[in-house]
Amino acid sequence: MRHIILDTETTGLEWKKGNRVVEIGCVELIERRPTGRTFHKYLNPEREFEPGAQEVTGLTLEFLADKPKFAEIADEFLAFVDGAEVVAHNAAFDMGFLEHELSRLGADYGRLADRVTVQDSLALARQRYPGQRNSLDALCRRLGVDNSHRQLHGALLDAQLLAEAWLALTAGQGEIGFASSEPAPSSRAGQAAVAIAVSGPRPSISVPDEDRVLHLARVEAIRKKAGRCVWDVPEPELAQAATG
Structure with missing residues (x-):
């Protein structure tokens, strides 16, 4: 693509x-x-x-x-x-x-x-x-x-x-x-591909304090309405639910 x-x-x-x-x-x-x-x-x-x-x-x-x-x-x-x-x-x-x-x-x-x-x-x-x-x-x-x-x-x-x-x-x-360490494919016939240098791990995501507060408020609202939300489910239980 x-x-x-x-x-x-x-x-x-x-x-x-x-x-x-x-x-x-x-x-x-x-x-x-x-x-x-x-x-x-x-x-x-x-x-x-x-x-x-x-x-x-x-x-x-x-x-x-x-x-x-x-x-x-x-x-x-x-x-x-x-x-x-x-x-x-x-x-x-x-x-x-x-x-x-x-x-x-x-x-x-x-x-x-x-x-x-x-x-x-x-x-x-x-x-x-x-x-x-x-x-x-x-x-x-x-x-x-x-x-x-x-x-x-x-x-x-x-x-x-x-x-x-x-x-x-x-x-x-x-x-x-x-x-990626693999060269990108050429977009034109006969054109040399450009190699992509290996970089470090994916960039970490830094969440601003105001966004964190909004997120926690949203989760709490879901929890009050539904009794629980997906973030309350332990990971093994989530995996079991995903596999049926």
């Missing part, structure tokens, strides 16, 4: 108001292992930032003035993501902006949704941790992903952090890709 972990930065919050993409960052995973392939572009948005948006990214119009326009990198971007499952945090935001950018180029480019499938890691996190903060920073803290170097939003950095957080979030579906 080929996944593309994707993030964008924009001139504002709504593409319907004419805001544009200023940065795209993608990280490729195959069978949950990083291949070493990334896609990263800064873009000239051909318009001003909305108030506050520039401070979030640290980007300026002066820096972006000589960068390519989306039309100049569209074919390269589509070739990179084509056929993959795209993972994005609040995917509707990123997909909305990218679909808008493609629509500006004419009908020949079609829709991004026809080329990829999409998984929203924010929706997944909300299912896993209901009632808790599930921003990328919150997920990194909860799942033991080091984001201490994230001072500003950046598409490639955020895609790399999201890749680690998503692998930890979905670890029950397979081994975390960054801890």
